[in-house]
Amino acid sequence: MTHHAPASVTKVRKALSVSPLKTSAPLGAAMAFMGVEGSMPLFHGSQGCTAFALVMLVRHFREAIPLQTTAMSEVSTILGGMENVEQALVNVVKRAQPKLIGLASTGLTETRGEDMIGDLKLIRARNRELDDVVVVPVRTPDFSGGLEMGWGKAVKAIIETLVPEEKAPSSQNRVNVLAGSHMTPGDIDELRDIIACFGLEATILPDLSGSLDGHVPDTWIPTTLGGTTLDEIRAMGWAKATIAIGEHMRLSGETLETRTGVPTTQLDRLTGLEAVDRLMTVLSQVSGRPVPTRLRRQRNQLVDALMDSHFAFGGARIAIAGEPDMVWAYATLVSGMGAQLQAVVVPTEAPFLSALDTAEVVVGDLEDLADRAEGCDLMIANANGRLPAHRAGVPHFRAGFPIVDRVGSNHRVTIGYRGTRDLSFTLANALMDVHEAHGTHGQDEQGGYGHTPITLNTEQEG
């Protein structure tokens, strides 16, 4: 890796956020709960927050999404929401019989200072019908953090609710994986396969590959279908090791380690040669087996792919925006092949991004990205980047959350040797389209280069 001065991570000081990059913490929590089998996320707040989150999740995952609300009104906000929580829990259990309810607070109930966790104890004591359901409360005010924070908090809360605080004898072949919100259902599947190559079995939490991978069921189930089972989560203390992926999983990893004594390895990402090498080392150590031939071959292919692709990346200027861990994975990949990070924007504070090879990481919105993206070769951002990309006159590659206007993004694999290989190709091809467009069209009417938005067909890889 090249050595460079640390980037400054600066928050744009402005009162007006334009084209928000941030999505809310409760939404992140809901997404995490969807990776648990038989679960139903429930927002403690007014119904609108749930409706917005629901629509966004449906459009991104292209699945029916279970999500409920305590339906707070102006009056119940003033009087207190305990009764709404109680009714909501009882109704959800009656209607959908979930195994787990993920109860996430919102800005409204946190502003009022509701004691959701205390209330929950009272509610459980007086409603025997709730005995069989696990309720995981998590405090996620909308005014603090974004999607990754909500996701991280929910995973931590799931661990605290379900994993017993005890050191258990460890099984020989089980590992825990704490997956970040930037991992697609396709990534989760790939990771499970990689782990299986070492003769290990993984408990992946949360596991969106089972629940949001676009399967077509034979019956209708009102809660999530697939995902980590409650028994698997309860048994996480029996594993030999835990791997936490992404900075926003660090706290959950530490929590699990403190509760169970299972050692946690923190991996910053699983995209890129070095990163996957680290994963191989960990898995090899845990399993006591050498890296299987199949994966060694894949590594070779990746080395070749990086060399083939780097011509497109060398000197290319890239603007990138998204949740911090997703940005970290993509930015290190492209700058590792010689691209310049012309602009990097994240929605929330992320000091660890100072390690990126760029002058400045901006904590801001997509307007900030558009302001800094002019003249770059490629913009990497979620679907909402389409307007800013248009304004800056640059092509747009969709990555992150939400992606509502392309199909297949949930199956995109970006991790492991194979995933990195394919992602490098896809991005390189996108850049080659750009170069080609410039080459063939030459100067545009305004006499400038590259200010004509180019339509890329880069969503689906083979």
Next chain:
Amino acid sequence: MISDRIASVFNEPDCDKNRAKSDVDRKKGCATKGLTPGAAAGGCAFDGAKIALQPVTDVVHLVHGPIACEGNSWDTRNVGTKGPMIYRWGFTTDLSELDVIGGGEKKLYRAIKDAISKYDPPAVFVYQTCVPALIGDDIDTVCRVATERLGKPVIPVNAPGFVGSKNLGNKLGAQALLDHVVGTLEPDDVGSTDINIIGEYDVAGEFAAVEPLLERLGIRIRACITGRSRYVDIAAAHTAQVNMMVCSQAMINLGRGMREKYGIPYFEGSFYGIGDTSLSLRTIAKMLVERGADADLIDRTEALIAEEEAKAWAAMAEYKPRLEGKKVLLYTGGVKSWSVVHALQEMGMEVIGTSVRKSTEDDKGKAKRALQQNTTGKMGELFGSIPNGEMYRMFKDGEADIMLSGGRSQFVALKARTAWMDINQERHAGFEGYAGMIEMVRQMDIEINNPVWEQVRLPAPWDEVPVALTPVHTASAATPLAGAAE
């Protein structure tokens, strides 16, 4: 006070729903209806206000609140307007914890100022949301001060989510226009055939199929509220001769308010469906003539209707053989379903049911009568909201061949391997006017007759009882090469 304003909206005398209610029920308002904790669906009042006003394309729509309100929802609707794109940019104060503790008014003022200096819109609409409402941020005052100091109209839209449903929000949005925008500008080109269309959102630019019809009749749209409108059009809307209320319940207070304040008569109509389009044109012509327009407008309108209807039915007849006998489930809250029902029946399709979740009694009656007209003789059903599980079963059991609905229930149909078509706000095709109905039928043909349905319903080979295992080998033996080898 927001509570007074809401009370006045609840008392809306022209709202059919309200007229049917007892005094006690009326006091409860539309807000409490249908909100069962743990079993609620639907947007909040802020959502409703924003939907109603967002199609004003040249203003800044600034959402005052934490990220949940705007961050999770911006740029989800397509208005087909060419021209200003500013309405799509997504502006919010994105309140942080510190703002919530210290109060958000100063930040809001600065945000308004920044929006004006950076984007120079003709006006800023400021939307209140739950958290700042709870901590007591007074957006009315901030907007008033901003208007005075910054010299641009800054309009408060006081509809925080927790006061009620989307429907209530539509009305509160309309109220903001009536209170702060309509009548603030005197145009110099007032004409005798100017009309406003209220409650038209111009989804996917579909109003483009209607506007030319009016143009041919010499009728000018002063303001289309709010699809494809500019701020100044709405500010001058009080000079029109007639108001047409399209989505009548959503903005009825605006129509009534303008009648009281400016003496503009209104009628309720729709541009969905052939018959409804004709009826609306007829009514516009008649009312304009009553208000002093040339009487020949009526004859010209009849001539246009005759011509367009004939063309539309002829164009649709082409699709009939491919649609005849197919069963449709109409599951919609917004679009007036009966006008669509008629067109489907005309295609020989059987409408197995339509939902009347958000309809008034009058709407329900119309829908019921429409459902009796199924040519197959089978009477369609009126549904409330259908739970996902039940809907899934209906498709699995083959009770419908296609569902027309909004995006939310899309995946219930798809999971049951059943055709689906979007008819709500997020859709990309326009269905209004004569051309729109043809387009709808054409789209339905494309969807329902797509060969993919046959494919995806094929059972997997391992799910089938093995019949004969030999043909594969027999086939290969018949090839010349295999024959030569033997």
